[in-house]
Amino acid sequence: MKEYGYIRVSSTDQNGDRQRRALNERGVSPQNIFTDKQSGKDFNRPNYIRLVKRLREGDLLYVMSIDRLGRNYGEIQEQWRILTKEKEVDICVMDMPLLDTRTAKDLIGTFIADMVLQLLSFVAENERVNIRKRQEQGIAAAKARGVRFGRPGKPVPGNFGEIVRKWEVKELDFGEVLxxxxxxxATFYRRLRELRRRDSAKKD
Structure with missing residues (x-):
C-alpha cells in the first residue's frame, strides 16, 4: 500500500504550500504528491491523470478538501466512484473526517460518507458558478464604466494622416506604409477606418 497526495491550485498566482504542509504532516513522500495549477471545473488535468494511472488497489489518496479535488458536482461523484469502486483506492479528505473511506466500510458509514460527499460537491460546484457569475457581473460593470479589456491597441504614429495621404496618391507602397x-x-486598415470615421464626423 502506498500513500499519495493531490494538490490543486486554481491559478499560477496561488501556491499549494498549505496543502503540501498538510500532506507532509501525514507522512506522504514528496515524489508521491501530484500538483495541478488550473481550474477545478473538470478533471482534464495532466498531473491528476498521471496520479490516477499510478494508483493501485489498497493505496491511499489524501486531498486537503473536496474543492481541491474539483468543483464540478457530477464529475466529483464520478471520480469518487472510479477511485473507490473501480480502482479500490481509499480516499481521505483531510478537512472532513467523515470523508475518510478507511473508517466508512460498513453500510451506515458508507451512507453517511456518500451524503456528505453529495452535499460538499454540490457546494463546491455552486461556488464555482457563483464565482463565474461575479466575474461576469464585474466585467459588465467595468465595461459600462468604459474600461477596455485585452491588449492595448497599437499606437498610431503622429503623422499617420500624412502617411495615409502619400499612400493614397501612390507616393508610398503598402509595404513601406506598414x-x-x-x-x-489588419491593424492598419482598422486604424484607417477609424481615421475616416473621425474625418467624416468633423465634416458633419
Missing part, C-alpha cells in the same frame, strides 16, 4: 506605422495590415 513599416513606417509599425503595424500589421
Amino acid at each position: 513599416r513606417l506605422c509599425d503595424m500589421s495590415d
Whole structure:
C-alpha cells in the first residue's frame, strides 16, 4: 500500500504550500504528491491523470478538501466512484473526517460518507458558478464604466494622416506604409477606418 497526495491550485498566482504542509504532516513522500495549477471545473488535468494511472488497489489518496479535488458536482461523484469502486483506492479528505473511506466500510458509514460527499460537491460546484457569475457581473460593470479589456491597441504614429495621404496618391507602397506605422495590415486598415470615421464626423 502506498500513500499519495493531490494538490490543486486554481491559478499560477496561488501556491499549494498549505496543502503540501498538510500532506507532509501525514507522512506522504514528496515524489508521491501530484500538483495541478488550473481550474477545478473538470478533471482534464495532466498531473491528476498521471496520479490516477499510478494508483493501485489498497493505496491511499489524501486531498486537503473536496474543492481541491474539483468543483464540478457530477464529475466529483464520478471520480469518487472510479477511485473507490473501480480502482479500490481509499480516499481521505483531510478537512472532513467523515470523508475518510478507511473508517466508512460498513453500510451506515458508507451512507453517511456518500451524503456528505453529495452535499460538499454540490457546494463546491455552486461556488464555482457563483464565482463565474461575479466575474461576469464585474466585467459588465467595468465595461459600462468604459474600461477596455485585452491588449492595448497599437499606437498610431503622429503623422499617420500624412502617411495615409502619400499612400493614397501612390507616393508610398503598402509595404513601406506598414513599416513606417509599425503595424500589421489588419491593424492598419482598422486604424484607417477609424481615421475616416473621425474625418467624416468633423465634416458633419
